[in-house]
Amino acid sequence: MYYIDPHIHMVSRVTDDYERMARMGCVAMSEPAFWAGYDRGSVDGFRDYFRQLTEFEPKRAASVGIQHYTWLCINAKEAENISLSREVIAMVPEFLDKPNVLGIGEIGLNKNTKNEAQIFWEHMELALKTDELILIHTPHLADKYKGTRMIVDMLRDDPRIKPERVLIDHVEEHTVRVAKEHGFWCAMTLYPVTKCTPSRAVDIIEMVGNDKIMVNSAGDWGPSNPTAVPDFIQEMRKRGYTEAKIRKIVYDNPLEFFRQSKRFKFREPA
Amino acid sequence: MPAIQSAPQILDQVFLDMRAKLLEVAASLDRLDRATSADTVAQDPRRQRIQKTLEILTTQQKNRAEQLQLLFSDTYDEKWARPGAR
Ligand SMILES: [Zn+2]
Numbered sequence: 001m002y003y004i005d006p007h008i009h010m011v012s013r014v015t016d017d018y019e020r021m022a023r024m025g026c027v028a029m030s031e032p033a034f035w036a037g038y039d040r041g042s043v044d045g046f047r048d049y050f051r052q053l054t055e056f057e058p059k060r061a062a063s064v065g066i067q068h069y070t071w072l073c074i075n076a077k078e079a080e081n082i083s084l085s086r087e088v089i090a091m092v093p094e095f096l097d098k099p100n101v102l103g104i105g106e107i108g109l110n111k112n113t114k115n116e117a118q119i120f121w122e123h124m125e126l127a128l129k130t131d132e133l134i135l136i137h138t139p140h141l142a143d144k145y146k147g148t149r150m151i152v153d154m155l156r157d158d159p160r161i162k163p164e165r166v167l168i169d170h171v172e173e174h175t176v177r178v179a180k181e182h183g184f185w186c187a188m189t190l191y192p193v194t195k196c197t198p199s200r201a202v203d204i205i206e207m208v209g210n211d212k213i214m215v216n217s218a219g220d221w222g223p224s225n226p227t228a229v230p231d232f233i234q235e236m237r238k239r240g241y242t243e244a245k246i247r248k249i250v251y252d253n254p255l256e257f258f259r260q261s262k263r264f265k266f267r268e269p270a
Numbered sequence: 271m272p273a274i275q276s277a278p279q280i281l282d283q284v285f286l287d288m289r290a291k292l293l294e295v296a297a298s299l300d301r302l303d304r305a306t307s308a309d310t311v312a313q314d315p316r317r318q319r320i321q322k323t324l325e326i327l328t329t330q331q332k333n334r335a336e337q338l339q340l341l342f343s344d345t346y347d348e349k350w351a352r353p354g355a356r
Contacts, residue, residue: 112344114351117352117353118353120353121352121353121354122353141342142344144343145339145340145343145344145346146343146344146345146346149346149348150346150350153348153350153352154352154353157352173333173335173336173339174336174339174340174343200335203335205271206271206272206273209271210271238283239273240274240275241274245271
């Protein structure tokens with residue numbers, strides 16, 4: 001089955017991973033800007049990273065037949081540095097006409113601090129001003145519930161925000177309804193130990209339905225699995241779901257969300 | 271989207287896995303109790319939360335996973351100070 005991984009950090013993965021994903025049916029992916037594992041020292045560090053996301057990764061993906069898209073921002077972990085964050089936010093528009101950029105992301109909260117909320121809000125302003133889609137990272141573990149509620153509060157406080165143009169990521173059992181009941185898109189991340197397993201992700205679908213929801217691997221430089229979406233497909237098959245039901249979550253839904261971006265020019269596999 | 275499989279079918283599929291995970295929890299509790307300073311751990315909020323989850327598991331409610339998640343979550347105050355224009 002063809003599938004799309006809507007959240008994966010390929011700059012941290014080797015070309016063999018691209019190859020393996022392609023063999024398993026991955027035809028497109030989107031890569032949100034992320035933390036490098038250390039705080040970058042300057043706005044030029046981000047400029048170079050954005051070049052990697054908009055120039056080099058699409059080529060590497062194309063070499064195995066995968067279409068690569070991306071999202072730009074400074075992530076929540078680096079948002080404590082307000083002045084650097086503002087420099088990055090001011091620089092992002094330099095890249096907004098690159099053909100593989102889908103919008104602003106993954107913005108969000110990490111430890112739910114005042115500075116993180118401020119920078120989240122300023123990213124939101126940028127997305128509104130430039131009419132871009134938004135992809136949102138929600139915190140992990142004990143911070144997730146509070147952080148997701150805070151994010152939804154900020155989005156709902158602004159009447160200009162169109163919920164169907166926002167994706168709230170890393171939802172789990174206690175946050176999926178917080179995101180869904182207000183009309184936002186949401187995604188579940190299949191990640192060892194700290195996030196969702198394929199079986200819990202299918203359980204969540206059984207509880208809230210398969211509308212406006214998708215799954216991703218969020219593969220990065222940490223312990224993660226770039227072929228987690230095929231594991232989810234396998235779990236759905238094991239439970240007897242039709243190919244059409246599975247395809248809606250791993251292919252049709254990401255396409256429907258991404259198609260709202262004016263730059264998304266997906267070529268259906270023949 | 272209701273599950274396609276019946277409960278007996280699901281039990282066939284998950285029984286060994288559930289048994290293994292429960293044994294892992296039981297063995298971890300035993301390991302904690304066997305170790306030195308076990309009484310200090312008894313006061314640790316993490317250990318107390320684990321105890322509370324065991325209670326949640328014995329209820330008949332259908333959202334036990336969600337309840338466990340909330341138990342392991344920080345509290346949210348809807349009146350938190352919102353950011354704004356600088
Ligand atoms: Zn990510």
